[in-house]
Amino acid sequence: MPENRTSEVEAAFHSRRKAFVIFDAGILTAADGFAGSHFDLLVQTGMDGEQARRAIETCPRGYALNGDVFLYQGADFSALSERGRRLAERFIPFFKTNGWLAPAGKVYDGMRRGAAGSVWTPLKEF
16 A cells, blocks of 8 residues: 555544543543544653653553543553553543443453554453
């Protein structure tokens, strides 16, 4: 697929999902329709590139889409560390209250890379 087509498909997927990054102090959420990556989101908050990369490696992040929540950390979209898992657990009620996690929705932990713009296969249920 040509590079610009891949970027369009990826941006379309990003704009459909609700991205977030979880910190000790709270959760950073992207605006509705945000078409960027988590790195882009972090840089837009004022982080420099190194700070954004460090947050991606150490903080739980993910997205909500179609009533499910997908969590991961690291550039390789790994399952959460034990610390990350404890931190993310605190936000399950937030996901439900905001309609991101449907009553029958699932929370997933870790992702297996797939095609750009598609929902990747989760590693396991949270």
